[in-house]
Amino acid sequence: MAINWFKYAAPINFYPLAGKLIPWFAILSALLCATGLYLGFVVAPADATQGEFYRIIFIHVPSSILSMFLYMIMAAYAAMGLIFNTRLSSMMATAIAPTGALFTFIALWTGALWGKPMWGAWWVWDARLTSELILLFLYLGFISLHASIDDPRRADRAAALLAIVGSVNVPIIYFSVKWWNTLHQGSTIKFTGTSMQITMQQAMFTMLAACWLYAMAIALTRVRSIILERERNTQWVAELAEVKQ
Amino acid sequence: MKTLFYLLMLVVRRDLILAMRRRADVLTTLIFFVMVVSLFPLGVGPETDMLRKMAPGVLWVAALLSSMLSLGRLFSADYLDGTLEQMLLVPQPLSMLVLGKIASHWMVSGLPLVLLTPVLGLQFDMSIAAIGMLMLTLLLGTPILSMVGAIGAALTLGLRGGGVLLSLLVLPLCIPVLIFGTGAVQAVVSGMNVSAHLSLMGALLVLALVFTPWVTAQALRISME
């Protein structure tokens, strides 16, 4: 069975496909989250040095991985929309941005809460946390720029250019912050100093999968609303069951 | 004699003449720079040791903020009177015109900051060596700020959010320049090797020179269609 993938590049076909996928992603995400939390809090033992506090990593590490991953995906979709002029790609980028920003915030918040028992301070300017903060600024810049432009086409393309410039900058920013941090010697404690036990790793990967599926479900739901908004004047939207009521 | 260099000089000359006619815009940005720098001691106290340590960071952040303020002017005047539209239609490469505009913008907003640095550095009791290095890093860095900022200025052309939105977009991208610039001055102060910081800044400058005019031209086309 050959699937014509390009068919789904059109909003009219993507909309129902996304609609079918969302419940599956949502349910799977919830199940994996429950499993992950069980593995992380009941099965995995307390850490030798950090005690119970280390259990924050099961939400902190997935959120920070996802925050960076979602930025790259958002920039990739935006770039596709800019280069190939595909409307749906730009809509996906716009849909992903808020989720990425929220994951970045969660990474920062949980990072701070982990830092307090570890290093005694709510915020330490270590390279990773500082880079996360800058990443949050990049997300907010993308969202603000898109929101400030009334014409959707110009908004999509301008924000896409910004996202591309941002993603090129991310390695430069990360490197310079790392440098800055080692020069201003603060604490050298690493987040994952000791090698992790198998159960801890399993819990972390389960939570990572759960967050990933959650992000997909949310982004797809958001993009369906965006599609409805942008395509509201078309025939196929008028014929939709949820519109006809 | 219509070489690209001739075109570049033409644009630079034109923009400089226009800037001189609106001297007030240029001067107010410089006054802003001086005022921001003077606010820090008022805020944190006059203890000279602390001020000396803060100085490179304070001057660099002030330079960043002043650049952000002045970047709004880069394209807005030409956008409002229709010249920018004409520039987009010209057969010569738009990136050349953009480079010319950025160069003249830097000459009236970045370069004066570099020249003002010794005076402000003395306010913070910086050593001569430190002031010298600070001037060098600002000399290398302010063009980068103008160039990266030009992308932001092109993207936010004619928008309500204006200057603040531009700052929000551009400031994160300027952080590496800030880090290397202040790092070099601190290295000089503590007697360590500056070559790494300076070569990295040089690399960023070259990268910016190669890519930003073209990216800015694309951003202008996006904003103007």
Add this chain to the structure above:
Amino acid sequence: MNLDIWMHAHPLTYVLIGSYGVAFLIFAIEIAMVLHKRKITLQQVRLMHEASEEE
């Protein structure tokens, strides 16, 4: 300080409420916002079509 002492006495509670509690709260708010946006978008599209049908 009070928080420090309490934190070390009840580490699990600190972790659960402070981190996971906040994270899940954020997720809940995000889900609510996305569903709300869908609801009002559908409303607006419906209104728009009804208005054009009346012409």
